[in-house]
Amino acid sequence: MTSPSESAPLDGAELETWSALATVLEWLPPVLDLQLEDGWDLTHFEFGILYALSTAEGRSLPMSTLAGYANSTLSRLSRAVVRLEKRDWVRRSTDPGDRRVTIAGLTDSGAEVVASAAPAHAALVRRLVFDSLSAEQAMTLREISRNIAAAISDEGGWRPGR
Amino acid sequence: MTSPSESAPLDGAELETWSALATVLEWLPPVLDLQLEDGWDLTHFEFGILYALSTAEGRSLPMSTLAGYANSTLSRLSRAVVRLEKRDWVRRSTDPGDRRVTIAGLTDSGAEVVASAAPAHAALVRRLVFDSLSAEQAMTLREISRNIAAAISDEGGWRPGR
DNA sequence: CCGCATCACTTGACTGAGCAAGTTTTACCT
DNA sequence: AGGTAAAACTTGCTCAGTCAAGTGATGCGG
Numbered sequence: 001m002t003s004p005s006e007s008a009p010l011d012g013a014e015l016e017t018w019s020a021l022a023t024v025l026e027w028l029p030p031v032l033d034l035q036l037e038d039g040w041d042l043t044h045f046e047f048g049i050l051y052a053l054s055t056a057e058g059r060s061l062p063m064s065t066l067a068g069y070a071n072s073t074l075s076r077l078s079r080a081v082v083r084l085e086k087r088d089w090v091r092r093s094t095d096p097g098d099r100r101v102t103i104a105g106l107t108d109s110g111a112e113v114v115a116s117a118a119p120a121h122a123a124l125v126r127r128l129v130f131d132s133l134s135a136e137q138a139m140t141l142r143e144i145s146r147n148i149a150a151a152i153s154d155e156g157g158w159r160p161g162r
Numbered sequence: 163m164t165s166p167s168e169s170a171p172l173d174g175a176e177l178e179t180w181s182a183l184a185t186v187l188e189w190l191p192p193v194l195d196l197q198l199e200d201g202w203d204l205t206h207f208e209f210g211i212l213y214a215l216s217t218a219e220g221r222s223l224p225m226s227t228l229a230g231y232a233n234s235t236l237s238r239l240s241r242a243v244v245r246l247e248k249r250d251w252v253r254r255s256t257d258p259g260d261r262r263v264t265i266a267g268l269t270d271s272g273a274e275v276v277a278s279a280a281p282a283h284a285a286l287v288r289r290l291v292f293d294s295l296s297a298e299q300a301m302t303l304r305e306i307s308r309n310i311a312a313a314i315s316d317e318g319g320w321r322p323g324r
Numbered sequence: 325c326c327g328c329a330t331c332a333c334t335t336g337a338c339t340g341a342g343c344a345a346g347t348t349t350t351a352c353c354t
Numbered sequence: 355a356g357g358t359a360a361a362a363c364t365t366g367c368t369c370a371g372t373c374a375a376g377t378g379a380t381g382c383g384g
């Protein structure tokens with residue numbers, strides 16, 4: 001009964017739901033990316049890094065902590081930070097306390113970038129997501145998302161960046 | 163009033179909703195991919211191509227039509243089909259009626275792959291999405307997804323593959 | 325029926341992500 | 355202390371995706 005091959009195929013309503021969700025899954029991230037790339041030549045991922053740093057104590061974080069916030073591998077993060085460093089938005093230094101860890105810090109120009117990109121990004125999220133939903137739907141969406149995220153965490157123990 | 167810089171930043175509840183949704187947006191596609199890659203050494207995108215062909219009249223479609231179904235650029239599709247052809251799961255032929263169009267057709271072994279992967283894939287979708295939701299939540303999710311998808315279509319007129 | 329725009333791809337150059345292997349520094353065990 | 359394991363990145367290799375340019379084939383205006 002628990003064998004995967006025995007679970008019924010998705011029925012009509014489920015298929016429609018899945019298809020609609022799949023559409024969002026496929027389109028939403030690219031549109032969000034597009035704004036940042038057009039306006040600031042930034043990946044959504046790179047923006048996430050800058051944003052995380054901007055909210056951090058002292059505008060700087062160890063790479064591993066940052067990788068956690070950005071749901072990323074250290075490898076991916078490392079390459080992204082190299083790119084950001086080239087633009088002088090981030091600077092790296094090794095932690096004097098533990099010379100294995102390198103601390104990524106936001107520069108002033110990096111902070112300016114975040115300050116100018118973040119409101120536009122939030123506005124786009126509002127337009128695409130919250131403006132299309134009733135307050136009740138938004139609350140339900142939060143529940144739904146949490147449930148699915150929990151299921152993902154359980155399933156196979158998969159986690160990004162680990 | 164309609165200037166983007168004037169829209170209020172996301173409030174607490176919205177931020178939580180967005181953060182939960184962003185998690186799903188980031189994690190769900192990779193987990194879905196993982197199964198196909200581990201089990202069949204297939205990208206979700208490649209699977210989509212095979213699946214679309216399997217449901218098509220004569221198990222074959224012109225590249226441009228297929229690109230529409232797969233929400234993809236012709237360029238991306240072309241490369242993917244090259245890969246699938248190397249594994250003898252798809253074969254290309256030029257349409258005798260219009261020698262510009264090339265028709266991608268599913269081979270028998272390709273059909274076998276779809277037949278074996280599709281149920282497992284559907285089962286995973288069920289476990290991750292529908293098993294975590296009440297029937298009512300699932301219905302709401304369909305509404306929500308449609309609304310967001312509609313907002314995306316309106317916004318900036320962006321469309322994948324075009 | 326000829327020339328040129330257009331269509332339907334394909335391909336070359338480049339970029340970002342993943343995996344695995346390598347480096348340096350620290351922690352632990354005895 | 356001394357040696358080994360582990361942590362915290364970084365980097366080489368390879369691959370998929372994008373963008374722009376290239377290649378035939380077709381349609382169409384005069």
